[in-house]
Structures are given as structure tokens and as C-alpha cells.
Amino acid sequence: MGLLSKKDAKLIIDPLADDNPITIQVLGICSALAITAELKASLVMAISVIFVLGMGNVVISLMRNIIPSKIRIIVQLIVVATLVIIVDLVLKAFAYELSKTLSVFVGLIITNCIIMGRFEAFALGNGPWRSFLDGIGNALGYGVILIIVGFFRELLGSGTLFGFPVLGDPIAKTGLYSTGYENNGFMIMPPMALIVVGIIIWVQRSRNKALIED
């Protein structure tokens, strides 16, 4: 990356794989399980978190020298709550149906451990530019897993991608369905999200043995 120095590029690339917030740090699992039944919801959730975490990290980083450490959690909560309300209102204004699907989980971005974790661990001790990159990187790492899980769950559970029927029509029995294939109803249920995330973790750790903890 020509634009970024090697050290800065690491901030974005590391959380995508070897320091992924979901599969390695096991943070933000709750929303990853709840909203990944559809790819569209996963994507919107990913974008929302990228916005909140990127902006939040910058704001916290700018204020890091004036926040008294005793009340820093409150300040962090106010920052993240403001950003989440912006996201929530934008969704309600421009994608009402989707905001109903995501329902409470947009609001719950506030309590997403990844966000508080990055504020505490990174933004409070680094400059705005590096904090911005770190926020984007971690949110992308979160988003990538969400989209992978959403892809498999929607494809196998409903036979669609972004609501578009890619495997044929299950009622008229066209496409793959004419061979007797059926949608896997279990995929749409939350337990299957946990299992899919588990399988991703399994694959990742067997490819890179250094990630296996004792």
C-alpha cells in the first residue's frame, strides 16, 4: 500500500485475519449470531459498525488528553451512543424494512465489545489517524466474518443471496430444487450461526497453528 506506511497498513490488515475481533479475540459474538441469517442485514450491520468504530475512534482519540480517566467509560458511551443514534435514524429514514430486521441490534452496537475494546485499548493512547485506521481495520475484520457467515446461512438456509433466488424457486421446483434439494431450515436459526462461526475458527486455526492457544 503506497498510501500507508508499513506500520499503518498493519493496523488495517491484522484484524482482517490473524487478529480478527470475532474469531481470535471472540468479541462481538452476540450480534454476529443474531443478524447473520440474511446477507443484506450482515452487510448493513458491517457498514454501520465500520462507521461507528471509525468515527468513534477518531473522536475518542482527539479527546484522549482531556478526558479524566475516572469518567472515561461514560464519555466513551456518550460518543458511541451518539454515533449509533445517527446510524439508527439514517436506517429508519432510508431503509425502514431493513431497520426492522436489525431491530434492537443496531442499538446494541453501543454494547458491542469490539467498540469499547478498541476505544480502551487503542484510541486512548494513539493519534487520530492511526486510531481511524485501527477502527476501520477492526470493523472490517468484524464485517468480513459477518458477511461470510451471512453468505452461508442465507445460501443454505433460504437459497437466496441478497434476497435474490440463486438456487431456483423452492415452490415451483426449478433450478437445484428440481433434483430434490431443499433449504436447510436449521441454517436460519441462531444455533447454526454459532456453529458456522465455530467452523470458521476451526479452519483458520488449522491453517495457522500459531493461533492455537493451550
Next chain:
Amino acid sequence: MGLKNTLHNLKEKYKGTKMAPAFNALHTFLYLPNETTHNGTHIKVADDLKRTMNIVIMAMVPCLIFGIFNAGYQHFEAFGTPVEFLSWDAFYIGIIKILPLLIVSYGVGLGIEFLFAIVKKHEVEEGYLVTGMLVPLIVPIDTPLWMLAVAVAFGVVIGKEVFGGTGMNILNPALTIRAFLFFAYPTWMSGDKVWIEGAVERDQLIAAGEKLDAVSGETILGTLAQGKAVGHDIMDMFLGFIPGSIGETSTILIILGGLFLIFTKIGSWRIMLSSVVGAITMGLIFNGLVNAEVITEGSKFFGLMSTPFWQHLIIGGFAFGTVFMATDPVTASQTNKGKWIYGFLIGFLSIMIRVFNPAYPEGVMLAILLMNVFAPTIDHYVVQGNVKQRMKRLKVKNA
């Protein structure tokens, strides 16, 4: 050169290579190994894992054979051309449907076991032998083979191998497979069509516009859950001439299998007995509620609640689950006191889920899976209780 020698030579040839566990397993599945140790002191026991597994399979064979005949019998009964139970026609329908289920179950399951053994470089474990036999017995006759294959792959990998293979699994693999099928493809696991060979196909033909009579065969539990009158008499239910999953209809054969397991000391009589006691307790509570007129005829629970408590024991998969699946030594409680608690709760919850879950009137699967999860906890408290008791005794003695 006999098969044994050929297998032995193959094993020697592949020794130390990646495929070694697979050949080793093939060899020892069929024969005793050639090399045995001669000196030193050994404890000889006859019941190794393989023999244990074989005894359980033997106990299930009557259910399988009965299931084959019953599948055909129910088919002709529902299609309006009844045949004798022990007839070639019935046998033919059954075997042509059940043999592929058996082959897919063993093929996929053992294939995955071999694969994992090779990757993890350990010996192939015998754990799947019983699971592979259980699976065809607890699914409806018309289950599509690819669904079974997917479910078996899921059950073996997620239910067993990720925990470390046979002996380490928390959940009973056969029930994991069935639960997966139930949640993934509910239309193939419940309703009034799947229990009769050919009924689903007939339905599709009707939907395509052919003029045929619809065929249906509801299980006893399904009928009761809908509050309808049951068309089979008690003796049919006890002997097993009713629609249901392939191997679970005949209570008498299951009892014989259970006695065989108890006699050979493979199955735990404590679990079986306490499970029956638990089911009777719950059944009596429900009967009591009906008698006290807390639940009246208008209630949607009336059909199953008013069923006499002892009938709950002979309908649905309760007997089969109790005898062959609750007693799985890996997933059940290990302590004797724990076994009583574990079994009692299985029976108790089975009947409770049966009555309160109108979408799926069979509770034994979910009850066993739930108690599988709690079995280690039960054991922990039983052991801790024992430790406490002994500490107390020690104090009294020393004082």
C-alpha cells in the same frame, strides 16, 4: 492366501504411512490382530469397545427386521391393499427402502471416521458402529438419502469429532443427527405422510394433477396431539403394527432388546427403570390434572394429557430412546445415583415435551439431548455430595 492374510499384508505394507490407521482398522474390524504380546502380566477382559458395540447392535437387529416388515405392511395398509405382515411383498418394500438408508448411514459415517483417523493419525474408533445402526431406525421411512447423508456428516463432525471422537462427545451422535434432520427439514420429519412408504410421492402426483386418493398415516402421538380418536388398539401399539420411525414401533421387541442389554451388563438398568418411573410420574400428574378437571376437553392439551399414563410408555419413540439411547455410556451419567436422577428426568421431560409441544409431539429426543448436557453436572454434584458425607464421617470419628 486368505482375506485375513491379505489384510494383514496390506497393513504391514502401509505401516508408518498416512493411510496406516485405515488399513489397521479394516484389519481389526474383521479379525484379531496377528501380533499379540506374550509375556508380562495382563488383565484379560472380554468386553472391549468393539464387542460392546456388537452386543448393542445385536439387541437392535430384531427392531430392524421388524421395521423392514412393518414398513411394507404399513405401506399396503395405507394404500388400501392390506397384505400379511410376514409376507414377501411387505419385506420387499421395506428392504428396498431401508437398506439404502443403512448403507448411507454407515458409508458416510464410517467414511468420516476413517478420514479423521488419518488426519489426526490415531486409530479408527468403533464408536460409529452403534450410531450407524441407530440412525436408520429412528428416521421416517421416506427420508431422502442425501438429507440423511448431510445429517450424518453434521452429526459425526459437529456432534462427535470436534470434541475429540468416541468417548469425548457430550451429545449422543445418533440423536444429534436426528435433531439436525428435524430442525433442518421439518417437513420430512413430521406430519402424516413421511411415515408411510410412498405417501409423499403420492402427494406430489396429486399435486401434479393426477386423480388419486391421498394416502396418510399419522403416528399415534400425532393423532393424539390433534385430539383425534386413535384407530389402532393397544395390542397393535405394544406389538408395533403402527406407523412411526422405522425401528421404534415395536415395544415388545425393544423390551427384549433392553433385557438382553441388561443381562449382558451393557445397558444400565438404573437408567431404563428410572426413566420409566419418570415417565409414569409425569403421566400420572397429567392424568390427575384431567381428572381434577383443571384441563377440560376444550384444551389443546386434552388429547395427550388424558392419555392413560401407561400408554405413554408404548407409543412414540419413548421405549426406543430409553433403552438404546439414554443408556449410551458416553453421554449418560457415570455415577449410580446420577443415573437415577438422569433417567428419571429423561422420562419426566419426555412426557412433558410431548404434551406441551404441539408442533412436534415427541419429546424423548429433546429430553435425552438436554439431559446429555446436564449429565456431567449431575455427576459432579453426586461426587461432591459423597465427598462431603465422608468428610463429615471423618470428623465424627476423630472428634
